[in-house]
Amino acid sequence: MSRRPAPRSPPVPQQPPPITVVGIGADGWPGLAGTARAALRAADAVLGGPRQLALLPVGEVTAERVPWPSPLRPAVPGLLDRYADRRLAVLASGDPMFHGIGRTLAETAGPERLRVLPHPSSVAYACARLGWPLESTDVVTLVGRPLDTLRLALNPGRRLLVLSADAGTPAAVAALLTGSGHGSARLRVLEQLGGAGERQLDGPADGWPHPPGDPLNLVAVELGTDGPRTQVVPGLPDGAYESDGQLTKRHVRAATLAALAPVPGELLWDVGGGSGSIAVEWLRAHRDNRAVTVERDPARAARITRNAAALGVPRLHVVTGAAPDALAGLPAPDAVFVGGGLTAPGLLDACWAALAPGGRLVANTVTLESEALLTTWYRRHGGELLRLAVAHAVPVGGFTGWRQAMPVTQWSAVKPAVSPTPEENAP
Numbered sequence: 457m458s459r460r461p462a463p464r465s466p467p468v469p470q471q472p473p474p475i476t477v478v479g480i481g482a483d484g485w486p487g488l489a490g491t492a493r494a495a496l497r498a499a500d501a502v503l504g505g506p507r508q509l510a511l512l513p514v515g516e517v518t519a520e521r522v523p524w525p526s527p528l529r530p531a532v533p534g535l536l537d538r539y540a541d542r543r544l545a546v547l548a549s550g551d552p553m554f555h556g557i558g559r560t561l562a563e564t565a566g567p568e569r570l571r572v573l574p575h576p577s578s579v580a581y582a583c584a585r586l587g588w589p590l591e592s593t594d595v596v597t598l599v600g601r602p603l604d605t606l607r608l609a610l611n612p613g614r615r616l617l618v619l620s621a622d623a624g625t626p627a628a629v630a631a632l633l634t635g636s637g638h639g640s641a642r643l644r645v646l647e648q649l650g651g652a653g654e655r656q657l658d659g660p661a662d663g664w665p666h667p668p669g670d671p672l673n674l675v676a677v678e679l680g681t682d683g684p685r686t687q688v689v690p691g692l693p694d695g696a697y698e699s700d701g702q703l704t705k706r707h708v709r710a711a712t713l714a715a716l717a718p719v720p721g722e723l724l725w726d727v728g729g730g731s732g733s734i735a736v737e738w739l740r741a742h743r744d745n746r747a748v749t750v751e752r753d754p755a756r757a758a759r760i761t762r763n764a765a766a767l768g769v770p771r772l773h774v775v776t777g778a779a780p781d782a783l784a785g786l787p788a789p790d791a792v793f794v795g796g797g798l799t800a801p802g803l804l805d806a807c808w809a810a811l812a813p814g815g816r817l818v819a820n821t822v823t824l825e826s827e828a829l830l831t832t833w834y835r836r837h838g839g840e841l842l843r844l845a846v847a848h849a850v851p852v853g854g855f856t857g858w859r860q861a862m863p864v865t866q867w868s869a870v871k872p873a874v875s876p877t878p879e880e881n882a883p
């Protein structure tokens with residue numbers, strides 16, 4: 457009787473060992489919890505910034521110490537590969553998942569491979585020192601972001617915590633506040649929070665009296681009640697924009713943003729940017745929103761960049777060029793607004809083609825030629841065709857009468873999951 461070979465069990469996939477991410481504060485080793493110390497003692501290799509690695513006592517942590525190279529992000533996948541079969545610990549400052557290396561590690565290695573041991577973040581320390589509830593404090597980071605980012609958070613009576621880029625940030629924040637009508641704000645710089653060298657400096661924004669101090673700092677701002685307001689919903693006054701007249705006016709703009717219906721994280725193409733107002737207000741709707749504006753006139757494109765900075769959204773990507781050619785190679789949008797260039801051959805087709813199912817297209821025009829085109833598209837694809845006619849009351853002699861602005865025709869549509877058949881396509 458022949459014996460059958462025993463059935464082989466399928467190979468068990470080898471799980472790479474977890475990566476322990478240890479949050480460490482300015483108080484170094486003495487400030488770490490027992491679990492964090494144990495993870496560092498047990499590690500074969502510890503990755504971290506040179507300043508953080510120097511906080512680990514040689515007698516306690518015998519692992520190989522690997523300083524992060526600069527620039528950091530592109531080096532992360534290679535380093536994780538190199539230490540894939542070793543017990544790896546990574547040092548992060550404060551809470552690794554708050555503006556920290558934890559994000560890059562989660563995106564590279566997958567969150568399931570991480571074991572994150574958080575330390576209080578700098579903002580947790582700041583709120584503890586100031587007695588401010590964190591949930592009613594706006595937090596703005598200027599690490600790797602332009603100073604103009606701060607403008608969106610400026611409102612009378614608000615409290616802000618600003619994560620500094622370096623020792624020069626407190627004076628730069630004071631100058632921006634003063635220049636934007638918030639000179640009465642009180643600033644407090646919190647240096648080396650939680651460490652032996654902890655120090656606080658305070659003063660008014662207008663006439664900030666301190667020279668640059670420690671690069672590890674955070675700026676707490678209490679805005680006065682007398683400064684200008686930063687409106688949070690679309691429909692900013694027309695005067696908020698620098699413009700040569702190529703501007704979607706306030707009431708039509710508010711209706712246009714409502715039709716574009718942004719939700720957090722989405723990407724807008726603003727085609728024929730003019731003064732950039734649609735993209736600017738799209739970006740102001742949420743900090744994760746993204747936008748590209750395409751404008752063929754270089755002077756207008758430069759003006760759009762200035763408007764975006766002045767209105768707190770310097771992340772707007774401005775492309776100088778004529779659509780549809782200038783749209784080639786742009787990342788696929790969630791929504792498209794066409795405010796100019798509608799009659800350029802192939803423009804509307806290119807915008808519609810770039811949208812994924814569920815994407816929105818909104819086009820505005822004041823000319824009969826473009827209106828005819830929009831009517832064709834409305835008959836083909838449905839959606840909503842509107843006429844927005846705004847009139848303002850103005851003095852007429854001793855009386856008051858309506859001054860009618862040019863009516864705007866707006867077509868908006870959501871791209872369906874399945875394209876219509878050619879017969880349905882016929883206008």
Ligand SMILES: C[S@@+](CC[C@H](N)C(=O)[O-])C[C@H]1O[C@@H](n2cnc3c(N)ncnc32)[C@H](O)[C@@H]1O
Pocket residue numbers: 702703704705727728729730731732733734750751752753756777778779780795796797798800
């Ligand atoms: C009425 S304005 C748009 C206003 C804009 N929504 C705003 O609020 O500032 C139209 C703009 O489209 C630009 N434009 C026209 N045809 C274009 C094309 N083919 N590609 C890119 N921009 C174009 C014009 O230079 C003009 O600045």
